[in-house]
Amino acid sequence: MEQRQNGRAADRVANRVVVIGAGIGGLCAAVRLAHAGMDVTVVEAWKRPGGKMRVIDSVAGPVDAGPTVLTMRSVFDAVFAAAGARLEDHLTLIPQPILARHWWPDGSTLDLHADAQACADAVGRFAGKRSYNQFRTFQAQTARLYAAFDEPMMQAARPRLGAIAAAALRSPRIWPDLIPGMTLARSLTRQFSDPRLRQLFGRYATYVGGSPYRSPAVLGLVWQAEARGVWAVKGGMHQLALALEALARKGGAQFRYGVAVDRIVPQWGRVADVGLADGTTLPADHVVFNGDPAALTAGLLGGAARSALPLSASQPRSLAAWVWAFAAQPSGPEMIHHNVFFGSDPRREFPPISAGRMPEDPTLYICAQDRAAGTPAPGPERFEIIMNAPSTATLVSQPHEDQTCRDLTFQRLSSFGLTFDPQPEVTSLTQPSGFAKMFPASMGALYGRSPEAALAALQRPVARTALKGLYIAGGGAHPGAGVPMAALSGRHAAEAILQDRALPST
Structure with missing residues (x-):
């Protein structure tokens, strides 16, 4: 009888999973593991889920200030199906018949359509x-x-x-x-x-953080991810994070927000505890780190975790961005949800970025969030504007960078006839240095490791690390950057835990 009880206790102990970070990779791992019967606790330093899928408050409501559309929908259908749910019962997805609208300084425009022949x-x-x-x-x-x-x-x-x-x-x-x-x-x-x-x-x-002049030609396949369908999420992309959190909770996962993790503690060569910044400790048989792999290699989670990955797993760094998120009344060209305003010469955009400077002739992406379902209601609309930037690893700092970015951004858009009332102040801008503070050790790089080498994709770390019981997920891990890729990384981490738990040696 005692032996049987000890066996049940050991089985129960082996179920304990701590997920560090409630980004999309961590949330997808938590959903899979919780619905597989594991004892899951998600710890997040911010006060809400989503990671880089963040929102900024405005007079028109929460503005997406991260990813703006959903591609590769089948990835998320599979996440929900594995938990016995249907995506459409938790989110309203709005298919976009026009994938993106493009403008050039010479006055030409081009819409790319979801229908291949169109x-x-x-x-x-x-x-x-x-x-x-x-x-x-x-x-x-x-x-x-x-x-x-x-x-x-x-x-x-x-x-x-x-x-x-x-x-x-x-x-x-x-x-x-x-x-x-x-x-x-x-x-x-x-x-x-x-x-x-x-x-x-x-x-x-740039969708995976690279320059076309330095990234391998195989990245042309990224176009196919968009060509196969683009969906907006009713209420904004952060609704996806909220839906995944709710699905994980339904499986029994617990969430602790507003507390940071400062160390992963091993015992006998594998993870044993997760130490929190408030002084408490969570026992853990398995840990999923949903953050930039550079935080591990920089030693931000302790010496044992530092050696869990090689330095090549996080270096060199990808692109960063200057990101505006605001509400205003637009005037000018008829935008749709997904808009791109090109510069005259990409060679005046990417080489300066590679040299650590602000682009001389930038391309600007604009998400008109309230146009996902057609013409928006009268009044201020919500916008996100993205301009590519170098990470802080190479960024040449300059005085009044925020004001310089403001002038460059809105003067460029004004040349297309596009203006905003009111024009946003610099308080609506997130700079690379801001991203560096939000995501420890990232240096502001939004896509993890740079894709700018022939074999760069093979250098991204896979789910299992050299420290037994420690797994990683997120845009910095295999298979790469982007919302569906982060979701796949979470699936890979969860499946690795379930497989390793089933092995007698663990």
Whole structure:
């Protein structure tokens, strides 16, 4: 009888999971583990879930100040299904028939559509028959890249190089984009004769924190993630974080907000406790760290966690951003939910950023949050404006950087005829230094490790670390940056815990 009771106690103890951070990766891990019967506690330094999926209060309501749209919906359908739920019962998703609206200084505009043929027709009207054919070729090429990398790279718990090589052998047309040194910008020069289309599709490197002039050509597949569907979330993207939190709570997960973690304590070579900044300690058999891997390698969670990952897992750093979040009355071009205002020359945007400076000729992304479902109601609307920036690791500081950014941003938009009343003050701006403070050890880099190397994607850390019982999730982990990728990382971490818990050695 005593032996049986001890066995039940040991089984109960092995269930204890502490998730550090309530970003999308941590939330998805918490949902999976809680509904698998684990004893899950999520600890978050902020007062609400979401991580980089943050919101700023305004006179028009909460403004998204992080990710703005949902792609790869099937990833989230799977998260909810694994918990016995349906995504549509928890969130209202608004499909976007126009993926994005684009403007150039020469007065030209282009809408990209969710319907593939409508998209090709729009490109043809915009740039002519030759560009129509080139786009159709590009569409097919990026679809082949996506198919080759989806299952063995994005969906797999760790990159399966053999499967990627086999996919490449079956699809030799993708070989040119796999050549070492073939950058996305160089590949697009081969594929498009119109420089505006090269500029447009080159910006997809920034979705994972890189410059098209330094990132590998394979990142062209990022376009496919958007081409396969874009959804806005009714009420804003932060509603996704709230829905995941509610789903985790339904499975029994507990949440502790407003308290930071300052150490992970090992015993006998594996995690044993999580020490909080308020002096309390949480016993843990498994820990999921949903933060920038650089925080571990910098020693911010203790010496044992510092050696859990190699330095190459977090260095060098990706791009940062200057982000405006505000409410105002717009005047000028008819925006939709997803808008891009291009500069004249991308070579005056990315090389200065790579040198640590503010871009001379920036491209500006604008999310018009209240236009997801069509024409908004009269009154102030909510906007997020993003301009790419270097991380603080390379940023050359300058006096009055915030005011310089304000002038550059709104003078550029004014040249397109777009103005805001009132024009936001610098208090509505988050700078790279602000992101560096919000996300410890990140240096303001919003996408973790830089993608700007041929094998950079293989350097991102997978879920298991060198410290037994410590797992990682989030945009800095495999398979990469972006909301669906962070969700997949959470799934990988949860599945690794469930597998390791089932092994007799653990």
